[in-house]
Amino acid sequence: MEASIQTNEPGIKQVKATPILISLLLGASIGMFSETALNIALPELMKQLQVGPTTAQWLTTGYMLVLGILGPVSGLLLQWFTTRQLFIVSLTFSIIGSLIAGLAPNFEVLLAARFFQAAGLALLLPLMMNAILILFPAEKRGAAMGSLGLVLMLAPASGPTIAGIIIENLSWHWIFWISSTVLLIALIIGIIFLKNISVITRPKIDILSLLLSTIGFGSLLFGFSKAGEIGWTDPLVISCLTIGVLALILFTWRQFSIASPLMNLRAFRYPMFSLSVVLFAVMMMMLLSSMLLLPILLQNGLGKSVLQVGLLLLPGTIISGIAGPYMGKLFDKYGPRKLIIPGLVLMGTTMFLFSTITVNTSTAFIIVLDCVFLLALSMVMMPAQTNGMNQLPAEFYPHGTAIMSTLQQVAGAIGSALAVTILATGQSSYLSDKGFDMSNGINYANVDPAMLEHLPPSVVFGVKGAFIFAGLMSIIALIISFFIKRAKSSEQKIGQTRTFDRGH
Known part of the structure; x- marks a missing residue:
C-alpha cells in the first residue's frame, strides 16, 4: 500500500493513505466490536443492573436501531461535511458513549451511552468505505476492501471472545474503558494525518x-x-x-x-451492484445468525462456560482476520467469480455438516467447521461488495456506501430473528415429542426438573434446523453468483478510452 497517493477526486491533493486507513479502521473496528461484545455480558448485566432479559436486550436492539436509522442519512452527510469533520464527530460520539457506559450507574444511563456509540459507528462505517473508494483506484481496491473486511468480520466475531476474557478477569466496565482508549488513539492519529479527501456538494x-x-x-x-x-x-x-x-x-x-434523493436508489440500475447487494445481505444474515447460534450451541447444548466459548471461537476469528486482506489481493488479480463460487460451495458444505451435529459431537469438529465457514465467508463477502461498488460512478459512492451500511443492519436483524425463531421452534418441537407441554414455551426461571436432561439435545436440534435454513440460503446465493462478472468502473473505462485514443 502506497505511503502517498493521488485521490480519485478532482482538486484533492496527494495524501498519505496508510495513516488515514489505520485511523478509520481502528475506530470502526471498536464500533463493530461493541455491537456484539455485550451479548456475552448480558447475564452479568442483568444481575448487576437488576433488569430482566427483555429489558437488557435493548442494549443490543437499541444499538442496531440507531445504526439502521442513521444509515440512509450517512450518504447525505458525506456530501455535506468534510471527511475530517465527520471523522472527528463520529469518534467523539463513540468516545463519549464508551466513557459514559464505563461509568454507568444504572441501565438507563448505559442504554443512552449505547445510543452515542451507535451514532458514532453509523457515521464512521460509510465514511470508511467511501474513503477507500476515493483513495484507491478500482484495480487496487480489493486489497483495501480486504482491510475493511477486518472490520466487518473480525471485529464483531471477536466481540464475544475478547469480552469473555475481560469479564472473566475484570468486569464488564472494562469493555468500555479499553474501547475508549483505542478510540482516543484513533482520534489522535486522525487529527494528525486525516485530510479531506472528498468534494462537498451540499445537495x-x-x-x-x-x-x-x-x-x-x-x-x-x-x-x-x-x-x-x-x-x-x-x-x-x-x-x-x-x-x-x-x-x-x-x-x-x-x-x-x-x-436530490436522500438515498439514490438509481444505483440499483447497475447490475453488478444489485447482485452484490443481494449477496452481501445473505452473507450478513449468515454471519450474524451464526455468531448468535454458535455460543448458544456451545453453552446450552454442549455445556461450555462463557470463557471456554470465547476461546473456542477464537481460531475462526483469527482465520477470518488473516484471510480478509489476502482475499482482497486475490480479487484484484483474478476477479470475483474464482473466489465467490468456490466460497459458496464451501459454505454450503459447512452448513450441511453443521446440520449433522449431536450432543456427542466433538468440540473440535464444531470449531473446524466454524473456521472453514469464516474462511468461506471471507471468500465471498468482500469480493462481492468490492465488485459491486466498482461498477458505480463516483457520484454514486456516498449512496452506495449508505445502501450497504443500512443493509448490513437490516440483514443482521432479519438473520438474527430468523435464527432465534427456528431455534425456538425446533426446541419446542423436540420437547413436545418428549411429552412436555410447550404451549407456553420454556420458562427458564422455573424449569420442570424432568425437562432438564432434555434441554441440551433440544438446543442442538433447534440449532440444526437453523443451519439447514442457512444452507438453503447459501444455495440461493450460489445460483446468483453464476451471474456475476468482473465490473469495470467509470474511471477504468475512461482510462481505457484514453489509451485507445493515444493509440490512434
Missing part, C-alpha cells in the same frame, strides 16, 4: 425522505428484533413490520421522484 435536504426513512427502517428493525423475542404473530411485531414496509415503499417512490 438539497428532503425532510419527507428523512421522515419516511426513519419510520421505515426504524419500524422494520424494531419489528425484526422483537420477532425473535416475542414471536412473529404478536400484534406489536405485525404492526411494526407493516408500518416499516409501507413507509419504505413510500420512501422508495420518493427517491425516484425528486432531483
Whole structure:
C-alpha cells in the first residue's frame, strides 16, 4: 500500500493513505466490536443492573436501531461535511458513549451511552468505505476492501471472545474503558494525518425522505428484533413490520421522484451492484445468525462456560482476520467469480455438516467447521461488495456506501430473528415429542426438573434446523453468483478510452 497517493477526486491533493486507513479502521473496528461484545455480558448485566432479559436486550436492539436509522442519512452527510469533520464527530460520539457506559450507574444511563456509540459507528462505517473508494483506484481496491473486511468480520466475531476474557478477569466496565482508549488513539492519529479527501456538494435536504426513512427502517428493525423475542404473530411485531414496509415503499417512490434523493436508489440500475447487494445481505444474515447460534450451541447444548466459548471461537476469528486482506489481493488479480463460487460451495458444505451435529459431537469438529465457514465467508463477502461498488460512478459512492451500511443492519436483524425463531421452534418441537407441554414455551426461571436432561439435545436440534435454513440460503446465493462478472468502473473505462485514443 502506497505511503502517498493521488485521490480519485478532482482538486484533492496527494495524501498519505496508510495513516488515514489505520485511523478509520481502528475506530470502526471498536464500533463493530461493541455491537456484539455485550451479548456475552448480558447475564452479568442483568444481575448487576437488576433488569430482566427483555429489558437488557435493548442494549443490543437499541444499538442496531440507531445504526439502521442513521444509515440512509450517512450518504447525505458525506456530501455535506468534510471527511475530517465527520471523522472527528463520529469518534467523539463513540468516545463519549464508551466513557459514559464505563461509568454507568444504572441501565438507563448505559442504554443512552449505547445510543452515542451507535451514532458514532453509523457515521464512521460509510465514511470508511467511501474513503477507500476515493483513495484507491478500482484495480487496487480489493486489497483495501480486504482491510475493511477486518472490520466487518473480525471485529464483531471477536466481540464475544475478547469480552469473555475481560469479564472473566475484570468486569464488564472494562469493555468500555479499553474501547475508549483505542478510540482516543484513533482520534489522535486522525487529527494528525486525516485530510479531506472528498468534494462537498451540499445537495438539497428532503425532510419527507428523512421522515419516511426513519419510520421505515426504524419500524422494520424494531419489528425484526422483537420477532425473535416475542414471536412473529404478536400484534406489536405485525404492526411494526407493516408500518416499516409501507413507509419504505413510500420512501422508495420518493427517491425516484425528486432531483436530490436522500438515498439514490438509481444505483440499483447497475447490475453488478444489485447482485452484490443481494449477496452481501445473505452473507450478513449468515454471519450474524451464526455468531448468535454458535455460543448458544456451545453453552446450552454442549455445556461450555462463557470463557471456554470465547476461546473456542477464537481460531475462526483469527482465520477470518488473516484471510480478509489476502482475499482482497486475490480479487484484484483474478476477479470475483474464482473466489465467490468456490466460497459458496464451501459454505454450503459447512452448513450441511453443521446440520449433522449431536450432543456427542466433538468440540473440535464444531470449531473446524466454524473456521472453514469464516474462511468461506471471507471468500465471498468482500469480493462481492468490492465488485459491486466498482461498477458505480463516483457520484454514486456516498449512496452506495449508505445502501450497504443500512443493509448490513437490516440483514443482521432479519438473520438474527430468523435464527432465534427456528431455534425456538425446533426446541419446542423436540420437547413436545418428549411429552412436555410447550404451549407456553420454556420458562427458564422455573424449569420442570424432568425437562432438564432434555434441554441440551433440544438446543442442538433447534440449532440444526437453523443451519439447514442457512444452507438453503447459501444455495440461493450460489445460483446468483453464476451471474456475476468482473465490473469495470467509470474511471477504468475512461482510462481505457484514453489509451485507445493515444493509440490512434
